[in-house]
Amino acid sequence: MKTINIGFLGAGDIANLHAEAINQLEGANLAGLWNRTQEKARAKAKIFGCKVYATEDELLHDPEIDAVFILTNMETHCDYTIRAAKAGKHILVEKPAAASIAELQQMKSAVAQAGVFCMPVHNYIYEAGIQRTKSMIEMGQLGDITQFYMLYNIHHAHDIRARYPGVIRQILTHHSYTMLYLAGLPRTISCMKHTSDSGIAPQENVAMATLQMKNGSLSHLCASFANDDHAGDPWTCMIKVMGTKGSTRYSYRDWVINTPNGAHSQTYQCYPESIKNTATHFINKVLREGETPLSSLDDAITCQYIIEACERSVAEGIHVTF
8 A cells, every 4th residue: 555645734723633534544644744833833743743844835846745735724725725736736625615716716727737636624524424314315215305404503712713704604614515415505595693792703603594405495504603502402513404204413412522621611522533534535535546525626616605695695684596
């Protein structure tokens, strides 16, 4: 088995999970990383057991690197993806994959021209429970799908959420690609948002979207940084698909680790597992076997249309035809 050498652009918190996946995977090697702050790069490289690159170009043009994980802030994804593609590197790019449809189309063109693989980190769909749901839908075991729900309620302190876009871009992107994977394309979209405290972070921390799908079924997407759900059977992160013959449920609450000293009181184990599943699929299935990713840049483009439709619906108070 040929060893696949990986380089990281970015060494933030999400890099920890990708590094863990690579270091546990036979035939994969985290060769090195670059980070805007070199002090942080050196600290993370020591933990991961890899080298540090002085510049992005040094990493991108290293002939030993087979693939690049782009783990930087969203605003840089387009530039780094295009540069990595031109350098002949395969690419895993964190979500949101880019800031606009135009950027995503530029990325798609560069990747196609270079003949490399590029896979967005649409991590929820690489979970076993979501894969089982997909299989049940395709086999007709749920009958005609009538409803799709994805609910997310995890409190983020204002100083933490200030680092992110509002929940429409930060969280409903997850909801959008998961909905596309399980329920199909929307026809119309209606969205509303709310900010519970705008003193530190004015961006919305609650958003809800209701969609009618092209097949006539309905979807409801909800995202909140404003609160946890402490009620019975809490809607921490839950996905439901309901059909005329059956239904399925996926819930973060089924796998919980107490982390009282962390940013949140609990860690929901399926989140880090989904990141590791995604990295593993990219290396073993896409790079080694040439399989098409379960969710592609085309899906990322569709997701961005959904996000921008949500934003337009909020701004104009209208149903948006997709």
